[in-house]
Amino acid sequence: MSRIPQGELRRGWTTGACATAAVKAALDALWGDGFPKEVGIVLPKGETPVFALAHQAAGPGWAEVGITKDAGDDPDVTHGALIIARVEASRRGVQFHAGDGVGQVTKPGLPIVVGEPAINPVPRQMMIRAVEEQAARYGCASDIHITISVPGGQALALKTWNPRLGIEGGISILGTTGVVRPFSCAAWIASIHRGIDVARADGLAHVAGCTGATSETAVQSLYGLPDHAMLDMGDFFGGMAKYLKRNPVERLTVGGGIAKLTKLAQGAVDLHSARSQVDFERLAVDLGEDRVKQANTVLDALDLVGPPLAEWVATRAYDRVVKAVGRQVAADVVVVDRAGTILAQAGA
Template sequence: MTRDTDQELRRGWTTGACATAATKAALMRLWGGVFPAEVGIVLPKGETPVFPLALAEAGDGWVRVGITKDAGDDPDVTHGALIVVTVSTSDGGVVFRAGPGVGTVTKAGLPIGVGEPAINPVPRQMMTDVVAAVAKDYAVTPDVVIEISVPGGEALAQKTWNPRLGIVGGLSILGTTGVVRPFSCAAWIASIHRGVDVARADGLTHVAGCTGATSERVVQGLYDLPDHAMLDMGDFAGGMLKYLAKHPVPWVTIGGGIGKITKLAQGAVDLHSARSQVDFAALAKMAGRPEVAQANTALEAYTMAGPPLADAVARQALNAISARFGGMRFDIVVIDRAGVVIARAGA
């Protein structure tokens, strides 16, 4: 029987969903006087998860509730983090604040303005809707301060793209659906898009996408690019290039090892080993070396054919992306495992 991985993997809930549930439970205590044992919410697509309370505290004019984030089977950096919401009465309307472990936006280009807590628009709307609904239940005015904190969030944020995007002091409260789908590419691609937005808002004219840490280090040093010019492309060249085609930056560098760049040269834009493969027969023709067709990896092909093959791969990759994603200047940097540049095209 074929193993259906998608059905077996357990989904989880976003930080935004956890914050919304914590907000609801805290308001029930603030306005109704009693903590619920657990709290259910309705997500944007109609799912109705129920969350147990991991923390429940109250004082004079405030209530604090914590929900432990369960990311399901996704390797989410915030899995197991405590998402804490403290509610109190505001001077009017719903006011969001960043507590310890939640970041603040410092660069333009994100969907939240500079100086605002890094709480994304959909979670804000979910919490605002919960405030309105619970206020109606208790016949009170929906004037609330919602402060979100994540113990240890500042350290966790160093494992995310937040520092590069100009979000300082902690994590973002995220989620467009409230659901974490295991091993989804959506979150990574969304971060690439936000990186483009920040670069454009800052007026950068040159950005770079690289396939890994070594190529990123080399390319950044080669061009002396600031951190926020470095887009976390990884295997998602298509996710980056398609967005750049609609939101262009004048100059785009792509860097990577010979294997990934060969896939790009052969027309692939998803460079993951499970979703694209090197065509060694085509590579042999490119190199003019028939024995390359017997290679097991692009690196082995390079050892057979030498620098002329790397040069040909770089040129063909440049031609492929320039033809498909025109309107910008592109260049290609091919790097070996030691971090040495073995070919360039378009520079």
């Protein structure tokens, strides 16, 4: 179990920021007097990080630089990865290529078209701007091939949502601001949104958001859903539901353990234990079971009350889901225990 650092959390830099710095430094070597000791860039919101070079190489007509990704205190799977940019002359503008460890898009619905390297729009814009600025500085044409590589990126990608999103062969080069804000959860919620986009683009009528691996396995088996129909909702029901309300599908299943879905039933939209708690006094009143007030956990309450608790959770959670996503989405809720056994269902 990962530990949240104490005190003020240190922010980090996205893969897109690292790739941009690597491009800028590589162009110094290709067009200028050699590799700099360090390289500074300006991010979209004005921050000016400076990066040390972790790798450098050059040959006839090309140069490459690697920057080590520092995610600060965020538990980012790409923390410590080496982001390498190779630059070489092109005949028409700036062109992007996926090197070893960077994925390619194979499914529609993402902000990058099928067949392109998984380098998101803002990092592309940042790198293009770096090329244009360096070209103006050195009096060169801004026609450059950029190849981004991440050694070990294919293995890292297995710890991300990329395989489900149809990004094959490695990680994505990401970032909208260039800054990683520790425990902001923005990347997780963005991945849920991209999962919805991919499902819609593929014409899927039914998607599922689950709180964890056990409930996901149960729901996927129950309905025979493909992998890319499974949204990695985790604790972020609110982030998923808000996006689905604006970008609806025909049907949504919400699956989860009884503890987290009890919080949803009581109105929470962020189901993390640090941000929402079960109100046992209120639960006792709603169930008409005064002894529930003495429970320390929902599992204690389940032992006391039995199936009626699971049925109440399913029904009330279903009501919350419908309210959150709107009537244009047919919804249902599946409550499971720790072994993955279905305890109760409600809805379509």
